[in-house]
Amino acid sequence: MADPTQTQELIEKMTKERERLLAVLQAMTEEQASSPPKPGEWNQKQQMSHLCEMETAYRAWVQRALEEDGAVVDDVRGERPAIPLEEAERHTVGEHIAEMRSQREQTMRVIESMRPEDFERRASNAIFGSLTAMQWLRSYYRHDRMHYDQVRGEEPAYKPRFSTGAEPDQRRPSRPAAG
Numbered sequence: 395m396a397d398p399t400q401t402q403e404l405i406e407k408m409t410k411e412r413e414r415l416l417a418v419l420q421a422m423t424e425e426q427a428s429s430p431p432k433p434g435e436w437n438q439k440q441q442m443s444h445l446c447e448m449e450t451a452y453r454a455w456v457q458r459a460l461e462e463d464g465a466v467v468d469d470v471r472g473e474r475p476a477i478p479l480e481e482a483e484r485h486t487v488g489e490h491i492a493e494m495r496s497q498r499e500q501t502m503r504v505i506e507s508m509r510p511e512d513f514e515r516r517a518s519n520a521i522f523g524s525l526t527a528m529q530w531l532r533s534y535y536r537h538d539r540m541h542y543d544q545v546r547g548e549e550p551a552y553k554p555r556f557s558t559g560a561e562p563d564q565r566r567p568s569r570p571a572a573g
Contacts, residue, residue, distance in 0.1 A: 396513035396528055404531055405505065411538040412498055415445075418545055420491055427487045431547035441541050442490035443482040446475035449497040452534060453504055456527045459517035460508070464524075467517045505531065 396404075419427070419438060427438040436444065450472025458465045476493045477485050508527070518524035525533075543550040 395510045397510065400528070401505070401508075401510070401513070404528065404535075405502070407535040408498070408502075408531070408538075411535040411542070412494070415538045415542045415545070416491055416494065418542065419487060422487055424487060427490075428483065431544060435544065437482075438545050439482040439485065439487070439490060440479060441545060442487075442494055443475070443477050443479040445537070445541060446477065446490075446493050446497045447472075447479060448537060449494075449501060449534070450475055452530050452537075453497075453501050455517045455519070456504060456530050459515040459527050459530070460512055463515045465517045466519065468519045470517075501531075501534065 419442065422438060427442075430437045451470075452472075454470050454472035455467045458467050458470050475497060477490060482490070513526060513528040513531075515527050516524050517527070517530065522533075540550040
């Protein structure tokens, strides 16, 4: 069971990492945000759309765990964000930032509604295996850290652990399954 200190630490890290990432993104021009940091990588607008899509996916997985402990969430998708990946180029940095903030606010409301024992409920999928709600929620700030490094053109210090051992290909213009 999560104690108040763990929950507060989660909220603080989620807020800190998201704000750090948003500060870098907000400082970019439209041209910079439309150019990939390295050849073959997503540009920053695509990364922002991906982050929103994954925010909805992680949140849906947590919500499913709250409904059914031990749920399998391979086919569970979150709501479609306002700016899907395939439309990333058509939106401004400001619109992306607003969507990222909106998605995070929704996630924080879910966390605020959770009881300490809810953080131990589990959900699993083929990509990440079985995780507690707390572990899914910690994935948010780790994911933000990874993209913070990528946006800055650096090799990410954080590398997610996939149950299959290999990172799924997410470079297609459709909705990613995990991030």
